[in-house]
Amino acid sequence: xSSCNVWATVLGSVLASLSIMWPSFILMISISHYxxxxxxxxxxxxxxxxxxxxxxxxIAAAALLLMNKENFGTPAQSIPYFxxxxxxxxxxxxxxxxxxxxxxxxxxxxxxx
Numbered sequence: 001x002s003s004c005n006v007w008a009t010v011l012g013s014v015l016a017s018l019s020i021m022w023p024s025f026i027l028m029i030s031i032s033h034y035x036x037x038x039x040x041x042x043x044x045x046x047x048x049x050x051x052x053x054x055x056x057x058x059i060a061a062a063a064l065l066l067m068n069k070e071n072f073g074t075p076a077q078s079i080p081y082f083x084x085x086x087x088x089x090x091x092x093x094x095x096x097x098x099x100x101x102x103x104x105x106x107x108x109x110x111x112x113x
Contacts (some may be wrong), residue, residue, distance in 0.1 A: 038044050069077075072085040092106045 035044060067089075072089075073082045075082050088110075092103070092110075095101070096103050096106060
């Protein structure tokens with residue numbers, strides 16, 4: 001493969017990536033600019049108040065999808081592993097609620113070996 005083909009490949013992949021990301025980036029910048037200028041409007045506050053339950057529902061649905069036997073095991077496979085998984089999940093959940101820590105901190109603490 002010649003160096004011309006390598007540069008053409010790199011250029012093509014960069015252009016393809018930008019063409020995928022650029023329209024949504026411009027749209028998000030435009031929407032955020034509009035919302036920042038109209039953030040005190042009553043209809044904007046009403047829209048965000050209506051979106052909160054939907055967002056909570058989406059997060060809860062994602063959490064329920066992750067609560068499967070591949071992630072937590074089953075009592076039939078290993079009872080101690082299953083109990084430990086459920087206890088760890090509940091401990092992190094309630095500690096995050098009580099201490100108002102970000103859940104990412106719990107993930108980082110759990111990933112250190």
